[in-house]
Amino acid sequence: MVAGFRLCGAGRSSLALLAMTFLAMTWLSLSGCTLVPHPLTDAERAAEASLDRAEMYAGQEPLHHPLSLHEAFARALRYNLDGRVKLIEEALARDDLDLSRYDLLPKVYANVGFTSRNNVNASSSQAIATGQQSLVPSTSTDRNDLAADLLVSWNLVDFGVSYYAARQQTDRVLIGDEERRKVVQSLFQDVRRAFWRAASAQQLSHEIREAIHAAEAALPAARKVETEGLRSPVDSLRYQKALLDLIRQLESLEGLLAVSKSELAQLINLPPGQPYTLAVPTSLRVAAVPMPVARMEQTALLYNPDIRELSYQKRISLDETRKALLRLLPGITLSYDPNYDSNSFLVNHYWATSAARLGGYLTNLLTFPVTWRRATNAEHLADLKREAMSVAVLAKLHIAYEQYMYFGGQYRRAQAIAEVDQRLYDQIRNRTASDVGGDLERISAQVSAVTSELQRYQSYAEMQAALGRLHAAIGVDPLPERFDVLDVAGIVQAVRRAETEQASRPAPSASAEPPVREAQAALLTAAAPVSDRHADATAPMLAAADPTAAGH
Secondary structure (H helix, E strand, O other): OHHHHHHHHHHHHHHHHHHHHHHHHHHHHHHHHOOOOOOOOHHHHHHHHHHHHHHHOOOOOOOOOOEOHHHHHHHHHHHOHHHHHHHHHHHHHHHHHHHHHHOOOOEEEEEEEEEEOOOOOEEOOEOOOOOOEOOOOEEOOOOEEEEEEEEEEEEHHHHHHHHHHHHHHHHHHHHHHHHHHHHHHHHHHHHHHHHHHHHHHHHHHHHHHHHHHHHHHHHHHHHHHHHHOOOOHHHHHHHHHHHHHHHHHHHHHHHHHHOHHHHHHHHOOOOOOOOOOEOOOOOOOOOOOOOOOHHHHHHHHHHOHHHHHHHHHHHHHHHHHHHHHHHOOOEEEEEEEEEEEOOOOOOOOEEEEEEEEEEOOOOHHHHHHHHHHHHHHHHHHHHHHHHHHHHHHHHHHHHHHHHHHHHHHHHHHHHHHHHHHHHHHHHHHHOOOOOHHHHHHHHHHHHHHHHHHHHHHHHHHHHHHHHHHHHHHHOOOOOOOOHHHOOHHHHHHHHHHHHHHHHHOOOOOOOOOOOHHHHHHHHHHOOOOHHHEOOOOOOOOOOOEOHHHHHO
């Protein structure tokens, strides 16, 4: 009787526990169904904005001295946020590679379980012929049982698939390197162009403002001449219109140059509105490329990051095909499973199980022709993409070369015009003007001199931008301390180094990778002579060379 009450009490406890579990699961399910979107509040966004603003410019060296071009390169490489993003993405790709290596290990699964019943797990047997009970109810399991096992399994097909997946991840890491190279090269192009535009703004802003003031000061005298009738109304109005046209032209130039420093500040990650000055060279030199563009083509085909990225993409595609073919094979699984069970009815509480299994889907044989055809098409597509990119890169190389030569000629022409306009303005300014017409001639000459000087700087900026595109097409990416290779001499050294290495080594196989990193390191070592480089005392974080030494 007492045992019956105990059994009844245990049953009630189990029912109560089951009811509580059911209620908890119901509550969790309902709470999941009641989820609604919660937009950010203004306070949350304001806190994020304040934190972002503090982090954007944290840890930067202050800029209290004139900024040179090579220091602008260094600051952009070190502080530009786009470059930092690529570095973090590259680090993530390397972390994924480290994780993919663990997929090559055998799978190890540990399991520990405890079971408890409110009654005995008993059973009886029944005779098939007579339908009568043949044995009395019996049990072979404890009411409380602790069991554990450790399953170690290794599938050869899974190992092969994981191996090729890890190889793909290594190629993705290399693709990340090439993408970072592209970001750096694009950043250098933008910095080069923005620097010379900002230089023109710094050099000419005072002259433009003086010319505007001179034109505005001449307007009252012109209106007085019209009012007093000293000249014909038509001549007076034409004179005023000419002055206003000059003012509008100067204000357009002023507005164009006003944003130049802001663009450069964004590239080197200076806070908006922070004043700074540029160390503009006193003489701007132009150097012709002392080699035909055809000699640069092989270097571009070897080192251009866009082409190299597509080469890695082809290797990833080929490994994806190998993975697909491996999945068609029957799998061989080897396993080892040590076990423990606390059941008192067992003779052996510890035992181990080993197994070897072979199995696979026979229907995989039907997909083999399609898989093979897809692999062939994917390889052909990768080759076509790389060839198309090679054509585009060679076109960019030729275009950049022609633009560099063209803007170099435009700069020399603009320099000659600027010198003539300046001498003309000096002659007119030194004359004593006795009427308002003399003021108009002087102001026009002043505006022409300023405009010619601006066109000279703009031509030089476009020439430098074309030189940057030439570097990007060839694939020259200097180390932070070697910005002296960012001139024409650096291109010559890169091409000669590539030709030497190409002639000294045997033809590589289709799967071989040219030692680009080693070649680039040697390329940078063989750059401009040491005598052409100097340490930047105002930028102690990096050593760089004078970018204006291209003409040496």
